[in-house]
Amino acid sequence: MKKLKRSERLVDMTQFLLAKPHTLIPLTTFADRYGAAKSSISEDLAIIKEVFEEEGLGELQTLAGAAGGVRYIPKLSQERALDFVQELCGKLQQSDRILPGGYLYMSDLLGQPSLMNEAGKIIATAFAHRDIDVVMTVETKGIPLAYATAAQLNLPVVLVRRDHQVTEGSAVSINYVSGSHKSIHTMSLSRRALREQSRVLIVDDFMKAGGTIQGMVDLLAEFNAEVAGVGVLVESGAIESQERLLQDYISLACLNDVDARSKMITVRPGNYFQQ
Amino acid sequence: MKKLKRSERLVDMTQFLLAKPHTLIPLTTFADRYGAAKSSISEDLAIIKEVFEEEGLGELQTLAGAAGGVRYIPKLSQERALDFVQELCGKLQQSDRILPGGYLYMSDLLGQPSLMNEAGKIIATAFAHRDIDVVMTVETKGIPLAYATAAQLNLPVVLVRRDHQVTEGSAVSINYVSGSHKSIHTMSLSRRALREQSRVLIVDDFMKAGGTIQGMVDLLAEFNAEVAGVGVLVESGAIESQERLLQDYISLACLNDVDARSKMITVRPGNYFQQ
Numbered sequence: 001m002k003k004l005k006r007s008e009r010l011v012d013m014t015q016f017l018l019a020k021p022h023t024l025i026p027l028t029t030f031a032d033r034y035g036a037a038k039s040s041i042s043e044d045l046a047i048i049k050e051v052f053e054e055e056g057l058g059e060l061q062t063l064a065g066a067a068g069g070v071r072y073i074p075k076l077s078q079e080r081a082l083d084f085v086q087e088l089c090g091k092l093q094q095s096d097r098i099l100p101g102g103y104l105y106m107s108d109l110l111g112q113p114s115l116m117n118e119a120g121k122i123i124a125t126a127f128a129h130r131d132i133d134v135v136m137t138v139e140t141k142g143i144p145l146a147y148a149t150a151a152q153l154n155l156p157v158v159l160v161r162r163d164h165q166v167t168e169g170s171a172v173s174i175n176y177v178s179g180s181h182k183s184i185h186t187m188s189l190s191r192r193a194l195r196e197q198s199r200v201l202i203v204d205d206f207m208k209a210g211g212t213i214q215g216m217v218d219l220l221a222e223f224n225a226e227v228a229g230v231g232v233l234v235e236s237g238a239i240e241s242q243e244r245l246l247q248d249y250i251s252l253a254c255l256n257d258v259d260a261r262s263k264m265i266t267v268r269p270g271n272y273f274q275q
Numbered sequence: 276m277k278k279l280k281r282s283e284r285l286v287d288m289t290q291f292l293l294a295k296p297h298t299l300i301p302l303t304t305f306a307d308r309y310g311a312a313k314s315s316i317s318e319d320l321a322i323i324k325e326v327f328e329e330e331g332l333g334e335l336q337t338l339a340g341a342a343g344g345v346r347y348i349p350k351l352s353q354e355r356a357l358d359f360v361q362e363l364c365g366k367l368q369q370s371d372r373i374l375p376g377g378y379l380y381m382s383d384l385l386g387q388p389s390l391m392n393e394a395g396k397i398i399a400t401a402f403a404h405r406d407i408d409v410v411m412t413v414e415t416k417g418i419p420l421a422y423a424t425a426a427q428l429n430l431p432v433v434l435v436r437r438d439h440q441v442t443e444g445s446a447v448s449i450n451y452v453s454g455s456h457k458s459i460h461t462m463s464l465s466r467r468a469l470r471e472q473s474r475v476l477i478v479d480d481f482m483k484a485g486g487t488i489q490g491m492v493d494l495l496a497e498f499n500a501e502v503a504g505v506g507v508l509v510e511s512g513a514i515e516s517q518e519r520l521l522q523d524y525i526s527l528a529c530l531n532d533v534d535a536r537s538k539m540i541t542v543r544p545g546n547y548f549q550q
Binding site: 116144154192 | 389
């Protein structure tokens, strides 16, 4: 790369850091990249750090010493997170979302990458300082949120299947009871998808009693892996907390009530904002 | 926002543009945001444009006039795309990927958000100037690539399901013949997921004869929607071109041969690089 001026360096360093979250970048990487002194790079980083913090985009961690460098930790400020979730709640309350059986149509929202990325940033903020090896979800609707979260945390995604697929190789299957219907389902995970002792962040789009997520927790036990956290986009508030199979989770929004007769849906910010 | 210096503006404008690809941003948005003159903003944009082009990150389109502004079009340079795909081919050729029946284990690669994002950027580059309303895929393995592509193009994703789900409302179902097994399957799309006349980019992780993608094309006809393009991560080269149901598509990689006995896999860059 040709020698850049400070103004050009700032543009390139910003895109470089944003593209590599949760990755330690030695100052020499930048110094070599731009043919600049480390002291100039440090000054550049100070400017970027200030703007990122001012804008509520996250932290730039600077580590001194030989093994040192800089690491971008994406974080959405509480204020920006709440703005986003209140807008999301507004959309979820649109009365034409009500489906037969009191289900809520959410696929249009789950289909918006920018929305999923923003929600993923909030979950990644909540777990930014937790020791995690991998993000897990079960097909299908939680996949975009799981990837958005994992991208921010710089982690791989492990995908649990409903059926055992030929393209997955040998797999471990378990049965689980879905809380909302008390019916038995199967889920399955490729043996090579997850290392033993992995610390796993479970992400899903919706949680009612938590049967599906409890199924993933049980599956983790088969791999001697550990739950490092649980994050969901929407939880159902129409469930008594003693009926809930899971107590330790974060939710971005809480669906309080769906009244099919009056076509009223009530959604409020989730427990993420009550911590 | 407080008044920023040029150096701070450059950092913030860079992150702002990267976060909003394919979105026209009026210069007044920046001028108001930073309390700066439009002429200063134009100078800032010239610096960002130069760095983006130099780095092969994409174009900054500047539109003059009252309805004008700036638009960031993410594009991966041919050189960076080929580097990426050659690395991908190397990974796909690892002999322990061979599964019974000559299938290839790819879930670990599909599970890496950074890899999917880069592949999505290449597909988005190919279709950057096509008129597209929505990206479509069928569950499950193509979902991350579809979202990565859609995020770069600033488009929503429409997800075709294998079964008709209660959370999708009324749906249109079709049967299709999967080319590789000549077996009949069903796919289904929620009626409210897609507007009539939509122009649709179909994205998937793998294509052999193209039966699944042809199924999506047939489904689009039911919605009076149109195919605007087809992009796949890997195509199978073990198929005669007259057997292929589909001729107009781009692939990033081509799986030439899987020899289960000698444990040899041959993968080369796809037709994207032959244009």
